[in-house]
Amino acid sequence: MHESTKDHAALAAEFNKDEQRVNWHDETLWWIRQKRDKNVHQLPEWEALREAASQIKFNVLSNLHDYLLQFEKNATANGVHVHWAADAKEHNEIVHRLLTEHKVDRMVKSKSMLTEECGLNEYLAEHGIEVIDSDLGERIVQLAKEPPSHIVLPCIHKKKEEIGDLFHKYLGTPANVADPQILTEAARQHLRDVFLTRRAALTGVNFAVAETGEFVVCTNEGNADMGAHLADVHIASMGIEKLIPERKHLGVFLRLLTRSATGQPITTYSSHFKKPRKETPIHIILVDNGRSVQLGRKEFRNSLKCIRCGACMNTCPVYRRSGGHSYHTAVAGPIGSILAPNLDMKKYKDLPFASTLCGSCSNVCPVKIDIHDQLYKWRQELVKEGYTPAAKTISMKLMAQTLSSPTLYNAAGKSGRFVLKHMPFLVSNKLNPWYKEREMPEAPKESFREWYKKNN
Amino acid sequence: MNVARVGANRIRPYAANGIQECTKRRTFKKMNSRDKILSAIAANQPERTALADISGFKGAEENLQNKYAAVLTAIGGRIYFVKDENEIAATIAAQFPEAKRIINLVDNLSIGNFETVISDPEIHNLKNVDLAIIKAKFAVAENGAVWITEKEVQPRVLPFICEHLAVVITDGIIFPTMHEAYQKIATLEEYGYGSFIAGPSKTADIEQSLVIGAHGPRSMSVFVKV
Ligand code: SF4
Numbered sequence: 001m002h003e004s005t006k007d008h009a010a011l012a013a014e015f016n017k018d019e020q021r022v023n024w025h026d027e028t029l030w031w032i033r034q035k036r037d038k039n040v041h042q043l044p045e046w047e048a049l050r051e052a053a054s055q056i057k058f059n060v061l062s063n064l065h066d067y068l069l070q071f072e073k074n075a076t077a078n079g080v081h082v083h084w085a086a087d088a089k090e091h092n093e094i095v096h097r098l099l100t101e102h103k104v105d106r107m108v109k110s111k112s113m114l115t116e117e118c119g120l121n122e123y124l125a126e127h128g129i130e131v132i133d134s135d136l137g138e139r140i141v142q143l144a145k146e147p148p149s150h151i152v153l154p155c156i157h158k159k160k161e162e163i164g165d166l167f168h169k170y171l172g173t174p175a176n177v178a179d180p181q182i183l184t185e186a187a188r189q190h191l192r193d194v195f196l197t198r199r200a201a202l203t204g205v206n207f208a209v210a211e212t213g214e215f216v217v218c219t220n221e222g223n224a225d226m227g228a229h230l231a232d233v234h235i236a237s238m239g240i241e242k243l244i245p246e247r248k249h250l251g252v253f254l255r256l257l258t259r260s261a262t263g264q265p266i267t268t269y270s271s272h273f274k275k276p277r278k279e280t281p282i283h284i285i286l287v288d289n290g291r292s293v294q295l296g297r298k299e300f301r302n303s304l305k306c307i308r309c310g311a312c313m314n315t316c317p318v319y320r321r322s323g324g325h326s327y328h329t330a331v332a333g334p335i336g337s338i339l340a341p342n343l344d345m346k347k348y349k350d351l352p353f354a355s356t357l358c359g360s361c362s363n364v365c366p367v368k369i370d371i372h373d374q375l376y377k378w379r380q381e382l383v384k385e386g387y388t389p390a391a392k393t394i395s396m397k398l399m400a401q402t403l404s405s406p407t408l409y410n411a412a413g414k415s416g417r418f419v420l421k422h423m424p425f426l427v428s429n430k431l432n433p434w435y436k437e438r439e440m441p442e443a444p445k446e447s448f449r450e451w452y453k454k455n456n
Numbered sequence: 457m458n459v460a461r462v463g464a465n466r467i468r469p470y471a472a473n474g475i476q477e478c479t480k481r482r483t484f485k486k487m488n489s490r491d492k493i494l495s496a497i498a499a500n501q502p503e504r505t506a507l508a509d510i511s512g513f514k515g516a517e518e519n520l521q522n523k524y525a526a527v528l529t530a531i532g533g534r535i536y537f538v539k540d541e542n543e544i545a546a547t548i549a550a551q552f553p554e555a556k557r558i559i560n561l562v563d564n565l566s567i568g569n570f571e572t573v574i575s576d577p578e579i580h581n582l583k584n585v586d587l588a589i590i591k592a593k594f595a596v597a598e599n600g601a602v603w604i605t606e607k608e609v610q611p612r613v614l615p616f617i618c619e620h621l622a623v624v625i626t627d628g629i630i631f632p633t634m635h636e637a638y639q640k641i642a643t644l645e646e647y648g649y650g651s652f653i654a655g656p657s658k659t660a661d662i663e664q665s666l667v668i669g670a671h672g673p674r675s676m677s678v679f680v681k682v
Contacts, residue, residue: 226672
C-alpha cells in the first residue's frame with residue numbers, strides 16, 4: 001500500500017513538475033475515454049443497461065446478508081472453501097495460513113485491487129513469502145517498487161523507456177530497448193516460467209454469483225487462468241460487495257464492464273470458476289474491511305455498487321492531470337476518493353476535495369453511482385467533523401464569498417456566464433495546486449482580482 | 457431466485473450452524489468474523505428493493521455471421537466459415553505448417569500428427585503445445601467470444617498455455633448478445649469451469665500499445681460450420 005504524509009495537492013504538485021508527462025498522461029487517458037464512447041454509442045440500449053445494473057446492485061446491497069449466506073452455501077456445496085475476513089489484517093492472515101498449510105513460500109498473483117487495499121504483498125514479504133504479480137502492468141510497477149496508479153491500467157504513468165530500463169535491470173533485456181512488442185515478449189517468457197513453477201495462485205474476483213456459488217475473473221492477458229489452472233491451490237480474494245444475485249445478471253455486467261473500462265466489447269477471458277479441479281482446492285476469502293460500515297452510511301452506500309472499471313478515472317480532469325499516486329490510496333480517482341475516507345477520515349480528508357465536481361464521472365459510471373454528489377457530501381461531512389484540509393478551506397471560503405456576493409453576481413449578469421467565464425480562477429488559483437503547471441487559456445484583459453476589487 | 461428460501465436463512469440462528477461446524481478451534485475463530493460481518497450487514501443494509509427485470513434485453517437476430525466476423529477480426533481473431541471437417545483440417549494445415557505439437561479435441565479432423573487425448577497427468581508438460589484445437593458450444597456476435605466449458609476442454613489450462621488456439625463451433629450457433637448466451641447456458645449441463653474467450657491474449661499495458669500474445673495464445677482462429 002502507498003503510504004504518504006503528503007496530501008493530494010502536494011503530491012499532484014510533484015507530478016505536475018513534468019508538464020510534458022502530465023500532458024501525455026492526460027491525453028492517453030482521454031483517448032481511452034474516447035474509445036469507450038465509440039464502443040458505448042454502438043449500443044442503443046446502453047442507458048437501459050446502466051439502469052438495470054444500478055438496480056441489480058442496489059438490490060444486492062439491500063439484501064447482502066442473505067445473498068452472502070446463499071453464496072456461502074452454494075460455493076461450499078460446489079466444494080469451494082469459504083473464509084470470512086473482517087479486515088485487511090485478517091485477510092492477510094488467512095492467505096498466510098493457507099500458504100503455510102500448503103507449504104508454499106512463492107505465490108503468483110493476478111490483478112486484485114483488494115490485495116492492494118489490504119497490503120498483502122508487504123505482509124507476505126515480512127513473513128518470508130515471495131509474491132509475483134502476473135498482470136504485465138502490475139509486474140512493471142512491482143519491479144519499480146511502486147503501487148499501481150490506476151485500477152485497470154496499473155502503469156499508465158510510466159513511459160516505455162522507463163519500462164525498458166526496468167526490464168534491462170531485472171529481466172535482462174538489452175539496454176535502451178523500449179519497443180512494447182519486445183518488452184511484452186520478455187515479460188511473457190519471464191512470467192511463463194513463474195506460472196510453471198508456482199504452486200499457489202491468488203486471483204481477484206470481478207463477480208460472484210449467489211445463485212450458483214461461482215465467481216468470475218476477467219483478464220485480457222490470460223494471467224489469472226494461467227496461474228490458477230497450473231497451481232495446486234487457488235485463493236480468490238473478494239470484497240463482499242462483488243456479489244450479484246443470479247448468473248443471468250452476468251450478461252448485464254459483462255456487457256458494461258470492459259466497454260466502460262477500455263472500450264473493448266469484452267475482456268479476452270471471462271472465466272467462471274464453480275468447482276475446483278480434482279484435488280486442487282479453491283479457497284475464497286470474503287472480505288469486509290469497512291464495507292459493512294459504508295453500507296450503513298446512507299449518503300455513501302452507493303459507492304459499493306462499483307465494478308472497478310476505471311471509467312471515472314479516465315474521464316476525470318483532476319485524475320488525468322494529477323496521476324493516480326497523488327491519491328495516496330489503493331483505489332485512486334473519483335471513486336477512491338469516496339471509498340478511502342470511509343476507512344480513515346483523517347488520513348484521506350483531502351481526497352473529496354480533489355475534484356472539480358464537474359460530474360463527468362457520474363455520467364460515465366456503468367452502475368450509475370452519483371460520484372460527484374457523494375464527493376460533495378463527503379466535503380460537508382468532513383467539514384462537520386473538523387477535517388478540512390488547510391488550502392482547501394481558504395479556497396472554499398473565497399468561493400463561498402464570491403458566490404454569495406449579490407453585487408458581484410449582479411455585475412456579472414447571468415450566473416451561468418459568470419461561472420463559465422470565471423471558473424479558471426477556481427481551477428488555476430494557486431490554492432488548487434494540481435493546476436499549477438497547467439497552461440491556462442489566455443488571461444482576460446482585466447485580471448479577476450482587479451475586476452473583483454473594482455466591482456466590490 | 458427462490459426468495460422465500462433465502463429469506464428463511466435469516467431467521468435461522470447462526471450459532472446453531474456454528475455448533476455443528478465448529479469441530480476445530482480455527483473454524484471457531486472464522487465463525488466469529490463471519491457472524492460479526494453478517495450482523496453488521498443485517499443492521500446496516502437498506503430496505504429491500506426489487507430486482508430489475510432484464511428479460512427485455514435482446515439483440516437483433518439478423519446478420520449474425522457478418523457481425524461476429526467483424527467483431528472477432530477487430531479484436532485480433534481470425535474467422536473461417538466452413539462446410540465440414542475436411543475444410544477445417546485443410547485450413548489448419550495451411551495456417552500452421554510449423555506446428556509440431558498439436559492437441560486436437562475435435563472429432564473427425566484428419567490432420568497429420570496430433571494427440572487426441574492428454575494421457576500425461578502432469579499438466580505442466582503442456583507448455584510446449586504449439587496448437588490446441590478445441591470445441592465450443594456457441595459464439596457471441598456482439599463481442600467475438602466463444603463459450604467453452606471443461607466438459608469439452610480438458611485440462612482447464614489447455615486453451616491458455618498453447619501458443620495458438622483454434623476453436624470449432626460445432627453447431628454453428630452464434631447468439632446476438634450475452635443475454636441470449638446466458639439463456640442458452642441455463643439449458644446446458646452444469647459446468648465446474650467455463651470461460652468466454654474472445655480473441656488472442658493481449659495487453660496494452662506499455663503506453664497503451666496493443667501487443668497480441670500476452671500470457672496466453674498468440675492467435676485465435678474460430679471455425680464456424682455453416
Ligand atoms: S465508480 Fe463507476 S466508473 Fe468508477 S470505477 Fe466504479 S464502476 Fe467504474
